[in-house]
Each structure stands twice: as C-alpha cells, then as structure tokens.
Amino acid sequence: MKFNKYITATALGVALAATAGMSNVSASSHREAPFITEMPKVDGTDFYMFRSYETGRNDYITLIANYYPLQDAYGGPNYFALDPQALYEIHVDNDGDSVEDITFQFRFQTTQQDVKLAIGSKQVSIPLINTGAFTAADTSSLHRQEDYTLKIIHGDRRTGASADITDLSGNKTFLKPVDNIGNKSIANYDAYANSYIHDIAIPGCTAGRVFVGQRLEPFKVNLGEIFDLVNTNPLGAPNAEVNELADKNITSIALEIPRSCLTGGGNIIGAWTTSSLRQARVLNRAPKFKNNKPASVEGGAWTQVSRLGSPLVNEVVIGLVDKDRFNASEPKNDADAVDGFADYVTNPTLPALLEILFGVKAPTLFPRADLVQAFLTGVPGLNQPTGVTASEMLRLNVTTAELDAASQNPLGVIAGDTAGFPNGRRPGDDVVDIALRVVMGVLLSATDAPDGQLAYTDGAEVNATMFDSTFPYFKTPLAGSPGN
Amino acid sequence: MKQLIRLSLLVLLSGMFAACGGGSNGSSNAADDTGGGSGGGGGNPPAPPAPPAQSFNGFVISEVAKTSDNTDPKDTNSITFKFNNTDETAFDSVL
Numbered sequence: 001m002k003f004n005k006y007i008t009a010t011a012l013g014v015a016l017a018a019t020a021g022m023s024n025v026s027a028s029s030h031r032e033a034p035f036i037t038e039m040p041k042v043d044g045t046d047f048y049m050f051r052s053y054e055t056g057r058n059d060y061i062t063l064i065a066n067y068y069p070l071q072d073a074y075g076g077p078n079y080f081a082l083d084p085q086a087l088y089e090i091h092v093d094n095d096g097d098s099v100e101d102i103t104f105q106f107r108f109q110t111t112q113q114d115v116k117l118a119i120g121s122k123q124v125s126i127p128l129i130n131t132g133a134f135t136a137a138d139t140s141s142l143h144r145q146e147d148y149t150l151k152i153i154h155g156d157r158r159t160g161a162s163a164d165i166t167d168l169s170g171n172k173t174f175l176k177p178v179d180n181i182g183n184k185s186i187a188n189y190d191a192y193a194n195s196y197i198h199d200i201a202i203p204g205c206t207a208g209r210v211f212v213g214q215r216l217e218p219f220k221v222n223l224g225e226i227f228d229l230v231n232t233n234p235l236g237a238p239n240a241e242v243n244e245l246a247d248k249n250i251t252s253i254a255l256e257i258p259r260s261c262l263t264g265g266g267n268i269i270g271a272w273t274t275s276s277l278r279q280a281r282v283l284n285r286a287p288k289f290k291n292n293k294p295a296s297v298e299g300g301a302w303t304q305v306s307r308l309g310s311p312l313v314n315e316v317v318i319g320l321v322d323k324d325r326f327n328a329s330e331p332k333n334d335a336d337a338v339d340g341f342a343d344y345v346t347n348p349t350l351p352a353l354l355e356i357l358f359g360v361k362a363p364t365l366f367p368r369a370d371l372v373q374a375f376l377t378g379v380p381g382l383n384q385p386t387g388v389t390a391s392e393m394l395r396l397n398v399t400t401a402e403l404d405a406a407s408q409n410p411l412g413v414i415a416g417d418t419a420g421f422p423n424g425r426r427p428g429d430d431v432v433d434i435a436l437r438v439v440m441g442v443l444l445s446a447t448d449a450p451d452g453q454l455a456y457t458d459g460a461e462v463n464a465t466m467f468d469s470t471f472p473y474f475k476t477p478l479a480g481s482p483g484n
Numbered sequence: 485m486k487q488l489i490r491l492s493l494l495v496l497l498s499g500m501f502a503a504c505g506g507g508s509n510g511s512s513n514a515a516d517d518t519g520g521g522s523g524g525g526g527g528n529p530p531a532p533p534a535p536p537a538q539s540f541n542g543f544v545i546s547e548v549a550k551t552s553d554n555t556d557p558k559d560t561n562s563i564t565f566k567f568n569n570t571d572e573t574a575f576d577s578v579l
Contacts, residue, residue, distance in 0.1 A: 279575055280544040285557040293561045299540035301572040 029308055030069035030219075030245075032315040033323035036306055041083040042275035044308040045069045045250060046219050049271050049394050050426040051402040051419065052256055054470045058402050060208065061262055062471060063090050063104075064254040065273035065308070071179075071214070071249040074480040077128050079179040080214065080251055081146050082108045085298045087276040088253055089157060093393065094264030096385025098331040101264055103153040103160070106212065106253055108176070113143040114289060129178070130185055136177070136195035146176040148212060152202060158302070163203040165210075174198050179214040180249070182481025190476045197471065205261035210254065215474035217248040218427050219311075220462040226432075230357055234456050238433060241459025247478065254472035259398045268378065268385045270393040272309035272331065276302040304328050309393035310375055310422065311431040317344050317375075331391035334376065341392070345371050350439050354456075363441035365448035374422050374438050379413065383423045396424035405464035414442055427473050428464030433457045537566035541574040548578050 030045045031037045045066045052060040067088065071080045082088065087107060091100035115131060116123040132141030139145065149172055150165040164172045177196040180189045197211045220243040225232040232241055253273075262269050279300030287295040307327050308314075318326045318341060326341060334340050346367030355362040378384030378395040385395070400419050410430040412420025414437060421429040436456035441449020467473050543565070547558065568574065 278569065279572075280541065282540075282544060282547075282560055283557070284560055286559060286561060288561065291561070297540070297560060297565060299544070299565060299567045299569065300574055301569055 029306075029312075029314045030223075033327050034320075035324040036327055039083075039277070039305065040070075041068055041081075042086045042088070042277060042306055043067060043069055044273050044275055044306040046311060047271070047273045047308045047394055048425045048427060049269075049396050050424045051259070051396070051398060051400065052471065053402040053404055053408075053426075054473075057256065057471070059259055060256045061259055061269075061396070061398060062254065062256050062473065063092075063271060064252050064472060064474070065090055066215075066218070066250045066252050067275065068251045069217075069248070070245075071217075071251070071477075072247075073180060073249055073478040074483065075179075076181060076480060079129075079181070079480075080249070081110055081144075082148075082176075082212075082251060083275075083277075084109045085278060085281075085296075087302050088273070089275070090253070090255065090273050091157060091271060092262055093270040093331070094262060094268075095266070096268070096270070096388040098270070098334070098389040098391035098393070100157050101154065102262065103157040104165075104255055104257075105151040105153060105157070105162075106148050108146055108148045108212075110144060110146050112289075115143045130181070133185055133187060135186070135188075136192050142178060145178070147173045148176060149173060150200070150210060165203070166201050168199050168201055168207065170201070174210060174212070177213040180477045180479045182479045184481065189479060193476065202257065202261060206258050208258060208261070209256040209471055211472045212253050213251065214249050214477040215252045215472070216477050217245045217250045218467065218474045219245055219250075220430075220460045220466075221245060221432050222458040222460045226458055230354065232459055234354065234358060234360075234436065234458070235454055236457065236459050238430070238455070238457040238459065239461035240457075243460040243462075249477040250474075252472055252474055254474075256471050263398060266385055267399045268383050268395060268397050270309075270331075270378075270385070270391075270395045272307060272393045274304050274308075275306040276304045279303040304330075311425065312435050313375065313392055316350050316435070317348060319344060319349070331393050332389065334391040335389070342372075342376070342390070345375050345392075348439055351441070354436075354440065360440070360454065361450040363444055363449040363452060365441075365444060370441070370443040371439065374443070379422070382413070382418060394425055395422070400424075405467070405469050408464040410463045411437075414438065426464060427467040428462055430462045432460065534564070535562075537564045540565040540567050541571065545575065545578055 031043065036043045048064040050062055052058055052062045067082065068080050087105060090104045092102040093099060094101045115126050117126055129144040130142045134142045151162050152165055153160040153162045155161055166172050167174065175196055177193045180186065186192050193213050196213055197209055200208050200210050202208055222232055222241040223244045225241065278298035282297045284293060284295050284297065287293055305327055307329060314323055314326050322341065335342050348368060348371060351362035354360055372390065373379050375392055376390040377388045383395040383397040400423055403417065403419050405428065408420060408426060408428055409415040409417035410428050411434055412429050413423055414434060420426055421431050421434055425431065433456065440456055441452030444452050446452065468475060
C-alpha cells in the first residue's frame, strides 16, 4: 500500500501533498484519519440527508455536510474560516452505479481589509477582524468577510457539465456569516445568521436554499470514553453519559434541493461529501498582504483528502492503516478486490473488540450480509437501488414520508421509523447507538448473533427535539463571549 | 514581433527545463530573488524584463528533490507561476 506523503523540504518550504493510491474516509469522523488531522479546515465530520420536515417543505431534500471539527467558540481572532484553497463538494448518485451524477461544488474566499489606527504619527494595522458591533444589514465595522460560489455539475465531478447556481437576482456570490464571536460584536447571532440563508436558482430546476455557516455541533457522543476502549457501560441507560461535544461548534454546508432535481431513474439517491486540495503547496517565506503574496501558493490537480457518507465508517469500521486511503477513495472502487474496503464490512472487527472488552457475544455469521445492506447497498424494499453497485454512501428513498420532529424515533429503521437512518440520516438519529446495535447483530437471528438484541448505547442521548425544525435545522452556535 | 518570438522561446525553453527533472535547477535559479541589486553600480538602469512565467508543477518537483538541510527557503514572491491544474499525474515522479 502506498501512503500519502507530506514532504516539507526544510530549506525550501515546499510541501507536496501527493495522493496516488491514497484514500481515506470517515463518517461522524472528527479527526478520524491520521492525515486529515493535519488539515482541520477540510475535515468532513458528518453528513446528513433527509426529506425536509420543515412545514411546507416536504418536496425538498436537505443535505448537510459538516466540516472543521472541535471548534471552541472563543477561537479568535481568526475563528474558523473555511479553506479558500479547497474544494468542498456534495455528490449525488441517482442511478445506483456508485458514480456521481450530480455534484454541488463550493469554493470559498475571504476578503480582508487592512484597517489602521493613527497611533502617534503612524498608521498602524489593527489585529482584529471587527472594530465594532455589526449586523447583517450593516457590516461597516467588520473587516473580514467570507463568501462563496456554488456550482452544479452534471456528470463526472471534474469533466461534467458545470453551471453556476445563483441567488434569485442572478448573483453568483453568496455571503457566509462570521462565526459567533460574542454578543458585543453581534448582538443577536440567531437573526444575524438567518440573514445568510439564501434562496437559490438552480439551472434546470426550481429554487432551493443554501446556508453555510457556524452551528452548534449536532453530533452527540460520549467520545472520550468510546476511544478509551469503550470506557463506559454500553448496556447502560441511553442518556446516562455526557455528550462530550456539547461545548463545540462546527461549520455546516447546507442545501435544500427539490426532490425532483436529485432523482434520476428511480426514487433512491445516494450521496456523500468530499473535500479536495490542490496537490502541491509552496510555503512563502515572506508573505506580503499588501502585494497579495499569501503565506502559501497552491497548484496542481484537485486531490481528495476527505470523504464522508454514512456515519462512523472511517472512525470505527475502516482499519487504521487504511483510513487515509479511504479518505482519498471514491465509492465506485469500494468493492474492488484489491483497492476496496469490503472486508471491513463483511468481516468487521468492532464486534470482536466489544466481545473482548465486555464479554458480550459477537455475531458468528460471515460474511455479514446484514452490514452489506446497511452500509453498502441499501436495504431491499426500502433504499436499495435496482442493480446497485455496492459502495459506501448515504442512501435515501425520497418517497419515504418525512416525520415531524416529535414523531421521529432516534433509532430510525431498526425501531420501525423508516424515514430515519440508514434511510438517509436526520439530525436526531442516534447513529452511534444504531451502529452499535447493527454491528452487534440486531438484524440477525439469535443463532447468528446471541447478544444481538441487547440495547447497546454510548449513553449520549440525541433526538429530533434537540434541533430546530426549520432549515438549516442545527442550532445557533455557542458564542465566544461572554464565557460565563 | 521579434520580442514576441523571443518571449515565446523563453517560455518554451523554461517549460522544457521544468519538464526535465535534471534541468529544473536552472529554471528555479533564473527565478530566484537575487536579481535587481547586484549589477547596478550607480545610476538607474532600466528595469529588467519580467521573467517568464514558471511552471508551478516543475518548480515543485525540482525543489522537492533538494533535501539539503543547509539551504534557505526560496523566495517565491518574484516568481510568476504558470499552473496546470488538470494533470493528475504531474507529481507521480516524486511519490
């Protein structure tokens, strides 16, 4: 196996990120692979896709890709801008062949003013991004602003037919709200951020909506204990433990697209998110803002560094040695005998680890056809496309009726709520508990999975009522100030 | 017209140097941040012509090959890069 190289020529400051043969993936994947820990701005952490359950919007599909994990709200003065040298994408396969048919492509840029104060006889640049309070309507005291463009590509993500998505006035650039600095800078962050939900005109389709901005981290997990050899009681109460991501923010890339724009030959779509960087980077030994000479120069082909479809795949399914490779891979190759990842699903290690750690009996049936359906092909009769090519992505039957927040079951399909994970993923789906139960054999017979019906849990509760019921669903991010 | 031809030749030669691994040192040196001051000697000589755009991919390949711990980072501010962002095999030789 080849490994990605990250070469820094000490004297020169050349960093070359090479990717041949590299790949790496994850889902609910905060820092899940070695290489992606070096570049948090492009670290995809969670991906959601569900039929919109906001009142009056059930003809739409909401797709949300979260990036930039473990944001502490007080992380100024730079906060958590997305990478202007990266390509953030959401791919949709609508014919089951595991190749993207539609791609939504986001590129960001940051505009910064050099604001100076008269200090004595000199004009001196200030170290902050704002010099006073601001609102969406009046940003005169804000001196750094992110914006982005959004394209839709039909066909191959690099060579397909590309078209600009615009706002309803034809503008190709969308503003992104500044992160939640605190209430002295932004008095009403909720209202401020909501001003950046944009109606969009999609070529060949009717209107949708887009929002990109900071949100309260929606993924809830007893993270520290899970990675400390599951240092918790996996058979305890589902709310007995602490959500250790509760004090973190995240950046969401959210789309609401008409159902009819996403479907192809059938009613089942698959989707995943990726981020890519230019293959090479030269570090600048003497950056000069004035002359537009940034701290680095990037070039070369887009090179994928993060991939995320279903949650927890790269975190707890893919082996450590293959995590980087998974992040650079494409679904179409998942089942390849040499370069694929099928063994991790058909012969998973997580149940065996739980057996070693807790004495519960792991399933004995191999290959695990139940996991293949849950993670690679979709469930027959629910979200498995006709003639599907096995691959890891999040699959959704867009005709499954949505449920309002109060009616959703956080355990989704295994609890009889077919509008939930793994038929898509909603904010309130408890994917950790679902994944634990599925890998331990909840879908198998007692013969094949003696302890398969136990109520495995990480103890961190999540349900739909913890979120907004309107786009973009995730809560207002924690403020950096006041801290207490 | 002559100038245009000369410029085209320079670009072509620069690209050829960059494409051949061994010749890339010359290309990199030509774009180094050492010009401007050394040959002046008083007066205001006319500004030297801007160097031709340099292949970013070739530059990276040539610099990655330098592994000495005793050299300084190269100043890239004076280099105008020419990008080829579609060649997915551009860096295979150093992988």
